[in-house]
Amino acid sequence: MFTQAIEKILADACTPAVVRAVEQGQSPAALWQALEDSGFLELLSTEEDGGAGLALADVYPILLAFGRYALPVPAAQSIAARALLQGSGVRAPAGMLTLAGSARREADGSLCAAQVSFGLLAQFALVNLDGDLLLLDCAQAQREPAGGHGTLFATLRWPAAAVPAAIASNGEALRSFSAAIQAAAMAGAMEWLFGKTLEYCNDRVQFGKAIGKFQTVQHQLSVMAEQVAAAGVAAALAFCGSQPVPALLPAAIGKARTAMAVPLVAATAHALHGAIGVTEELDLQLYTRRLHEWRLAEGSEHYWNRIVGEALLASAPLGASEFVRTVTQSA
Structure with a gap:
């Protein structure tokens, strides 16, 4: 029910034209308002707090x-932030709220959070600082774009006077949640990418038949499908369990496996689209650019x-298969 409702909103309000407009600097206020008014930002909030308690x-x-819709606003991060703030006594502020999985304090007391998702747009950021949870006003931060063409990522720097006291000590859970969100976004984008490819x-005809009938193309499509399916299973694992926040190991597996699939899936999609695959007019690049940014967000597959790997070594004498079963069963 919830998924069908959000699909309808996204189909109407998050078209490729809207995504391009936001990338070019136009305000996403109408899109954000549609999501906020629908109540979807409160899906993980408890019923006592006016949420759905999902x-x-x-x-x-x-x-x-x-x-799948290349959503250009931090709706997923805002949903997660509300779950992370439960029990802290602090309510999420109105407006676009993003997550910064790691930050560092400089010698002068200022705070720097690198490559923050939607850092160019967000009005507030929930930040992990050495395990502490901080809520910061992005209007007080210096923003520097931290990506390529059309990026919405930014490095944020707050002066010492704008850095408040910590509101909770679950900062590491924030990073796990942020990684799981990136995994879900990559899995969704790769689903779209495979479907369009x-x-x-099936539509492109060469030498009298659709190119999808050629064995070499079928082979590439089958490998692409395998990677997309594996990424989807891994991303879903991160969102299993009874806790309101993803556990570290399932989130790590989800982020690592989806990130590993990105180079092959994106490259295959561009290759099979041929010359039109590199054009700005084709929606393909809206997704492949994001996939490469999401792959690196909160750490690439190497980090996760x-x-x-460290958890596997610490679980000795369990073998790899027993370790995987333990992680999936606990999730």
Whole structure:
């Protein structure tokens, strides 16, 4: 029910034209208002706080849809922020709220958060600083674009006077949640990418038949489909469990596996689209650019694979298969 409702809103309010307009600096206020008015930002909030009180698994299809539509506002981050703030005594402020999984304090007391998702747009940021949770006003931060063409990522720097006291000590949970969100976004975007690539290969005719009928193209599509399916399973794992926040290991597996699929999936999509694949007019680049940014957000697959590897070594004498079963069963 919730997924169908959000799909309808996104189909109407988050068209490729809207995504391009936001990238070019136009205000996303109408899109954000549509999401805020629908109540979807409160999906993980408790019923006592006016939310839906959904489980993580119920929210996952919605986060997947955000990726399929290349949503250019931090709706997923705002949903997660409300879950992270539960029990802190602090309510999420109105407006676009994003997550910064790691920040550092400079020698002069200022705070720097690098490559923050939607850092160019967000009005507030929930930040992990060495395990502490801070809520900061982005209007007081210096913003520097931290990506390529059309990026909405930014490095944010707050002066010492604008850095408040910590409001909770679950900062590391914020990073796990942020990584899981990126995994869901990548899985959704890759679903869209595969569907459009398959559609193009069935429509594009060369030498008298659709290129999708050629064995070499079918082979590339099958490998692409395998990667997309594996990424979806891994991302879904991050949102299993009864807790309101993803656990570290499932989130690490989800982020690592989806990130690993990005180079092959994006490259195959561009290759099979041929010369039109590199054009700005084709919607393909709206997704492949984001996929590469999401792959690096909160750490690439190398960072998260190391966390999984260290946990595997610490679980001795369990073998790899027993370790995987333990993680999936606990999730």
